[in-house]
Amino acid sequence: MSEKVLMKGNEALAEAAIMAGCRHYLGYPITPQTEIAAYMAKRMPKVGGTFLQAESEIAAINMVIGVSAAGKRAMTSSSSPGISLKGEGLSYLAGCDLPAFVVNVQRGGPGLGGIQPSQSDYFQATKGTSHGDYHMLVLAPDSVQEMVSMTFKGFDMADKYRMTVMLLADGTMGQMMEPVSLDMGEVAEYDKSWAVTGTGCARKHNVVNSLFLKPEELEKKNFERFEKYRYIEENEVMYEEYMMDDADICIVAFGIAARVSKNAIDMARAKGIKVGMLRPITLWPFPKKELREIADKVKCFVSVEMSMGQMIEDVRLATECTKPVLLCNRVGGMIMTPEEVLAKIEEADKTGGNN
Amino acid sequence: MAVVFEKPKALTDAVLHYCPGCTHGIIHRLVAEVIDELGIQGKTVGIASVGCSVMSYDYFDVDMVQAAHGRAPAVGTGVKRANPDNIVFTYQGDGDLAAIGTAETVHSAARGENITVIFVNNAIYGMTGGQMAPTTLPGQVTQTSPYGRDTNTVGFPLKVCELLSNVDGATYLERVAVNNVKNVKAAKKAIKKAFTYQTEGKGFSLVEVVSTCPTNWGMTPQNALKWLEENMIPYYPLGVYKDKYAQEG
Amino acid sequence: MTKNMLIAGFGGQGILFSGKFLAYEGLLEDKSVSWLPSYGPEMRGGTANCSVIISDAPVGSPIVSNPDILIAMNMPSLDKYEDATVKGGQIFIDSALIDRKVEREDVEAYYIPATKLASDEGLSGLANMIMLGYVIKKTNIIPFENIDRALQKVVPASKQHLLDSNKKALELGYNFAE
Numbered sequence: 158m159s160e161k162v163l164m165k166g167n168e169a170l171a172e173a174a175i176m177a178g179c180r181h182y183l184g185y186p187i188t189p190q191t192e193i194a195a196y197m198a199k200r201m202p203k204v205g206g207t208f209l210q211a212e213s214e215i216a217a218i219n220m221v222i223g224v225s226a227a228g229k230r231a232m233t234s235s236s237s238p239g240i241s242l243k244g245e246g247l248s249y250l251a252g253c254d255l256p257a258f259v260v261n262v263q264r265g266g267p268g269l270g271g272i273q274p275s276q277s278d279y280f281q282a283t284k285g286t287s288h289g290d291y292h293m294l295v296l297a298p299d300s301v302q303e304m305v306s307m308t309f310k311g312f313d314m315a316d317k318y319r320m321t322v323m324l325l326a327d328g329t330m331g332q333m334m335e336p337v338s339l340d341m342g343e344v345a346e347y348d349k350s351w352a353v354t355g356t357g358c359a360r361k362h363n364v365v366n367s368l369f370l371k372p373e374e375l376e377k378k379n380f381e382r383f384e385k386y387r388y389i390e391e392n393e394v395m396y397e398e399y400m401m402d403d404a405d406i407c408i409v410a411f412g413i414a415a416r417v418s419k420n421a422i423d424m425a426r427a428k429g430i431k432v433g434m435l436r437p438i439t440l441w442p443f444p445k446k447e448l449r450e451i452a453d454k455v456k457c458f459v460s461v462e463m464s465m466g467q468m469i470e471d472v473r474l475a476t477e478c479t480k481p482v483l484l485c486n487r488v489g490g491m492i493m494t495p496e497e498v499l500a501k502i503e504e505a506d507k508t509g510g511n512n
Numbered sequence: 513m514a515v516v517f518e519k520p521k522a523l524t525d526a527v528l529h530y531c532p533g534c535t536h537g538i539i540h541r542l543v544a545e546v547i548d549e550l551g552i553q554g555k556t557v558g559i560a561s562v563g564c565s566v567m568s569y570d571y572f573d574v575d576m577v578q579a580a581h582g583r584a585p586a587v588g589t590g591v592k593r594a595n596p597d598n599i600v601f602t603y604q605g606d607g608d609l610a611a612i613g614t615a616e617t618v619h620s621a622a623r624g625e626n627i628t629v630i631f632v633n634n635a636i637y638g639m640t641g642g643q644m645a646p647t648t649l650p651g652q653v654t655q656t657s658p659y660g661r662d663t664n665t666v667g668f669p670l671k672v673c674e675l676l677s678n679v680d681g682a683t684y685l686e687r688v689a690v691n692n693v694k695n696v697k698a699a700k701k702a703i704k705k706a707f708t709y710q711t712e713g714k715g716f717s718l719v720e721v722v723s724t725c726p727t728n729w730g731m732t733p734q735n736a737l738k739w740l741e742e743n744m745i746p747y748y749p750l751g752v753y754k755d756k757y758a759q760e761g
Numbered sequence: 762m763t764k765n766m767l768i769a770g771f772g773g774q775g776i777l778f779s780g781k782f783l784a785y786e787g788l789l790e791d792k793s794v795s796w797l798p799s800y801g802p803e804m805r806g807g808t809a810n811c812s813v814i815i816s817d818a819p820v821g822s823p824i825v826s827n828p829d830i831l832i833a834m835n836m837p838s839l840d841k842y843e844d845a846t847v848k849g850g851q852i853f854i855d856s857a858l859i860d861r862k863v864e865r866e867d868v869e870a871y872y873i874p875a876t877k878l879a880s881d882e883g884l885s886g887l888a889n890m891i892m893l894g895y896v897i898k899k900t901n902i903i904p905f906e907n908i909d910r911a912l913q914k915v916v917p918a919s920k921q922h923l924l925d926s927n928k929k930a931l932e933l934g935y936n937f938a939e
Contacts, residue, residue: 163785163796163914181593207593211586212619219583219616223590226577227557227598231590249580333823334781334796336788353575353591355555355598362524364569366560366578419821494826 161336167192173305177312179230180206183220189328190262214239218246225255226365228352234260244287251291252367256315265490273490274328279467295440297411301335316347329413395438404433410461421498445475452476457510481510520544533726533733559584563605564638582613585620601628610646624681629718634725642728673753683715685753769810770834775889780811786903786911787815795823887930894934
C-alpha cells in the first residue's frame with residue numbers, strides 16, 4: 158500500500174485523473190476550482206499530456222468532445238457559472254455517446270452568485286444541465302480520499318458507458334486537505350473502435366454525431382440510451398449508511414453537508430436520539446430503492462443540503478411521500494453547523510416530522 | 513474503356529442534398545480531390561459544423577465529427593491534440609464561423625492550432641431559410657433584414673481573412689471563389705496549400721470560399737454567380753491575406 | 762481524542778503553512794486529520810484562517826467553528842474567535858501584535874510575543890512557527906521530537922534551506938519561558 162500523503166481535494170483529484178490515464182485537460186479559470194487547472198498545467202507536460210487553457214468554458218467542453226471523439230480520456234473542470242456555459246457541450250456529449258469526465262466545484266448562485274461552497278447545482282447535475290433527454294452519472298465525494306477514488310472510478314464508468322460522469326464537489330471539498338492514498342490499481346481498457354482516428358483506408362468511416370433528422374431514428378436512439386440508463390440505475394448506485402441499524406430518523410445528505418451531519422448525528426446519539434444517515438455517493442443514479450426500504454423503518458427523513466431544497470424532491474419521490482421529509486439548509490455559500498443540524502434532528506424527534 | 517472522370521475517393525457515394533446551383537458541391541469535391549492527391553484519406557478527420565453543410569459527415573469518406581454551432585475549431589483542436597498525426601479540417605459556413613463561433617475561430621488561429629479551416633461565405637444563413645449573416649452585405653435583403661442590411665442599426669459585415677491577418681498565430685489565409693473555372697483552379701490550389709501546410713506542421717490555415725446561395729438569394733444559379741461577381745467579390749476581394757511561408761512556396 | 766484547532770491572522774503570516782505542518786505531523790502519527798483554509802478574497806491581504814483537526818476517530822466536519830485551541834496572530838482574529846472557543850479551551854496570542862488580554866475566564870490564555878521574538882532572533886516571517894512550538898509544548902498535540910519529519914514534508918524541495926530556520930523557530934517557541 159502506498160504511503161498516505163496530505164493533499165488538497167482539488168489537487169488530489171487532478172492527480173487521480175492523471176493516474177486514470179487522462180492526458181488531456183481542457184479548462185478555463187474560475188474560483189474555487191482553479192487549483193485543478195494550475196495542477197494540470199504543471200503536471201501534464203511532465204507526463205506527456207496536454208493542458209490547454211481554452212478561450213471559454215464553451216470551447217473547453219468542445220475540446221473535450223474532440224479529444225473524446227478521438228478515443229482519448231479527457232476532462233474539464235469548472236464551477237457553477239462555468240458549468241452552465243458547458244451545458245451545450247454536455248448535451249452533445251450525451252447525443253454522441255461520448256465519454257467525458259467533468260468536475261463541478263460548486264459555488265453559490267444564481268448568476269455570478271458567490272465563491273463560497275454550495276450544493277445548489279443538484280438539479281443542474283441530476284435533472285438537466287442542458288437540452289434533450291439524457292443523464293450524466295453524478296458522483297458526490299465527501300472526503301479527499303473519495304475525490305480520488307471517485308475520479309478514478311469516474312473515468313472508468315465514462316468509458317464503460319460512453320457517457321459523461323460529473324463529479325459534484327464544492328469549495329470545501331476542493332480546498333480541504335486530508336490524508337489520501339493514491340493507490341488506485343489498474344486502468345481498464347475499453348473498446349473504442351467507434352473513435353475518429355482516421356480510417357486508414359481500411360474500414361468504413363466513423364461518424365461521431367448527434368443529428369438524426371428522421372424522428373423514428375432519433376426515438377430509437379433515445380430508447381437505446383435509456384436502456385443503458387436503466388442498467389446503470391440497477392447496477393451503479395453507491396451510498397454509505399451511517400448508524401442506520403436502529404435509526405428512526407434518517408438524514409439524507411451528500412458531500413460536505415454529510416460530513417457536518419455526521420457530527421450532528423454523534424451529538425444527537427449522545428442525547429439518546431436514534432438518528433442515522435444515508436449518504437448518496439451517486440446522485441444519479443439516486444439510491445431510490447434503499448430510501449424506499451428505509452421509509453418503512455423510520456418515522457421521518459431530514460434532507461440536509463446547501464440549497465433551497467433540491468435533493469429533498471428526490472427523497473420525497475424515492476420514498477413515495479410515505480414519511481415526512483424535513484429540510485435543513487443553508488445557502489449562498491453558508492455551511493450549516495452541526496448544531497443547526499442537531500436542532501433539526503431534535504425537531505424531527507419531537508414532532509416525527511409533522512409540523 | 514479508359515476512365516476520364518471519376519468521383520474522388522474521399523467522397524462517399526451519398527447523394528448530396530444541396531440545392532441546384534449551390535457551390536457546396538464544388539467545394540466538397542475540391543477538398544476531396546486534395547485529400548486524394550495528398551494521400552491522406554486514411555488519416556484525415558473532418559469536423560462538420562451546423563448549417564447547410566451539417567451533413568457533410570455523410571459525404572466525406574473520412575472519419576467525421578459533427579460539432580455544435582460554431583464550435584468546430586474547438587472540437588478540431590481536441591481531435592488534433594489527441595492524435596497529432598491526424599489531418600484535421602473543419603468545414604464551416606459564415607453564421608457558424610463568423611457569428612456564433614467567432615471566439616473559437618479567432619482563438620484557434622491565435623493558438624496556431626495545426627488545423628485547416630474551410631470557410632464557406634455565402635453572406636446568408638442557408639439552412640434556417642435565409643437570415644442575415646455576419647457577412648451579409650450592406651443593403652442586402654434577407655429574411656431578418658427585409659429592408660436591406662442597415663449598417664446604422666446592425667453594423668457592417670465581418671471580413672474574416674482581413675480580421676485574422678492581424679492574428680500572429682495564423683499561418684495561411686486566402687480568400688477564393690468557385691464562380692468560374694479559373695477561380696475553381698485557384699481555389700483548389702489554395703485548399704491544397706492549406707492541407708499541405710498542416711501535413712508539414714506549419715499551423716493554422718483558413719481558406720475562405722466566397723459562394724452563392726441561389727435559393728435564399730432568390731436568384732437563378734446564373735444570376736447568383738453574376739451577383740457574386742458584382743457585389744460579393746468587390747466587398748470580399750480575393751487573394752492571399754497571410755502566408756508565413758510565402759518565400760518557400 | 763479530537764482536537765479542533767483554528768489558526769487565524771493576516772494573510773502572509775504563514776497561517777496556512779503552520780496549519781499544514783500540524784496536520785502533516787498528525788498524519789505521520791497515524792491520526793485522522795483535516796486542514797481547511799478560508800479562501801477567496803479574504804485570502805488576499807485580509808484575514809486568513811485555517812481549521813485543523815487531529816483526531817483518533819474519523820474526522821466528521823472539517824470546519825472548526827468552536828476551537829479547542831485558538832491561535833490568534835492578530836487583533837481581528839482574537840475579536841472574532843475568542844467567544845467561539847470552547848469552554849476550557851486554550852487561546853494562544855501573539856502578544857507582540859495583540860495588545861489586549863483575553864476577556865473570558867473559562868479558557869486558558871497564553872501570551873507569547875512571537876513576532877518580536879522572530880525579528881530579535883533573525884527569524885522574520887517565522888512568528889507562526891514560534892507560536893506553534895509553544896503550542897506544542899502546552900498542548901502536547903503532537904510529539905515535539907518528531908517535528909523534523911513533518912517539516913521535511915511541508916517545506917517544498919526547492920526551499921530546503923528554510924528547514925533549519927523553521928526548526929529553530931519551533932524550538933525557540935517550545936523553549937520559551939513565560
